[in-house]
Amino acid sequence: MASSRDTGNFVLQQFHPNGSTSVLWQSFDHLLHCWIPMMKLGINRITGHNWSLVSWMTPSLSTSGEFSLEWEPKQRELEIKKSGKVYWKSGKLRRNGLFVNIPANVQRVYEYIIVSKKDEDSFTFKIKDQNYKKFPGWTLFSEGRLASEDGDIGNADLCYGYNINGGCQKWEDIPSCREPGEDIYKGGFLI
Template sequence: MATTNIVLVHLLTLVFLLFFSSLWTPHVADWVIVTSGNLSSIGDTLKPGDTLNSTSYLVSQKGTFALGFFRRIDIISNDSYVGISDMADPMSAFNLYVWFGNRGHPFVKDKTGSLTLDNNGTLKIVRQGESPIMLYSSGTNNTVATLFDNGNFVLKEVNFDGSTKSVLWQSFDYLMETLLPEMKLGVNHKTGHTWALTSWLTTEIPDYGAFSLEWDPKGLELVIKQRGVVHWKSGVLRDNQFENISPDITSMYDFKVVSNEDEEYFSFSNKNKSVLMSEWIITFLGVFKDLRGPDIGRADNCYSYDTNGGCQGWEQPVCRERGDKFYLTTGYYVTGDSLSSNNYSLGISDCKAICWSNCSCAAFTYQYANETGCRFWTGETAVQSDRAIDFLFLYLLSSSPSNKG
């Protein structure tokens, strides 16, 4: 029993370190390409009749992006996704994943899948035992699907000489939580399609999370929402400067705004072309940042009474006072009532919102090892931090008895 306890302590300590290091980069995790034998690149393009599966992957011409089947290395889940990684070495465990074609519909353990461009020009993800995910159906076999060095996977109709006739579909239209140069935030008025970032649910689960980053073409500003409620605004963009973003940050980028009858959108690029390409992300906590640079906006620091630094006010319970905040600590509640929500679609930011709106809630954490579900503490509470086996990540309200004491 003693040996078991020691092992648990070491495991929990490791989880603690990994948790804090991953707060800002939830998608840079232990993922690898799925392989069932010899793995090989088949170039950068799928032609009619080609299939991509666990024995092959695409790599862009200059080797900056790879497209294949990826899964996490952990004991919690063996779910896998067809996606695009920002490094040409598909065996690396620390890549950035900028697009998943089956987001929200992973391949589960022991189920196979493939990405296929069939002879009718249909680009689809085939899943064993389930209906295929149709990305685009063109009805013509004069098509190719190419992975480009900017990270865009493009299905296009081509002429007989191989030149592009039209772009039919592209991964840049289906954003996850990452904005790359040349990607758009905004709306296509011709199709009604919107371009917006949506955070991951947790550090481990790339399903749709609580936060979105959007472009408001009328206000000429960037907006962070949590489950549709505005929490943060950048302020109006004027002369390449946002009101609520430091000039030290905006000076690193060039911004582009397009507004016409067809589309309205925002995009960015690096001013210094010699540096590595910037990658903007919105994390599962509501942090808006450059993965290789500074924080840009912090919706996670916004509370409903707060209107500083771009934070927006919204309706709050009468019991919450100015200055009330949640603080991350470790330990275990030894008094007070514990309530649970077994909803796997809830992430830690959802737990925070639920606890904030409940006047009797003093602390919360997640319910399951994959950081979903919620556990809440109410009433008179106290924390002790010396019981490593009962170790928990606790978000403690500043006005709770244990913090006041």
């Protein structure tokens, strides 16, 4: 039997003679470039299934792109990776319920849910205000920008391996054409 849940999850279930059911497939296990409330990022330790958000290849080509949004359970942070290399991190979740490197005005409508147990490490969110009228999801764009309708969440597209602004990560393997400590400018601004 197939059904669509209130969360938007499309579920295909098998009914057994004893009256029980089992999930054969569900859309929330196969994330694309848009992440909506109650979809998970993380890992199912029983099945080994990894929930991650993957960008499109280009704005007009919907095949899987280079960027992914993942939950890092040990550090309890969100990470944007490009071809497996961490470009951006959300920073720790503070006591006020907000991530360090995500603008507070963008986070104000979300309540974050972290699950850490024997069979699962995951992260999801829900909307605090049921009267919220905008699209509640997050989109990972092909250039590495993560955004909601309230603004940018993470900007891996501005991370180049030598800057640490806004959650960007430094890399050990900076291209040899640059000198350590060299400032790089883009559009007249230091990046």
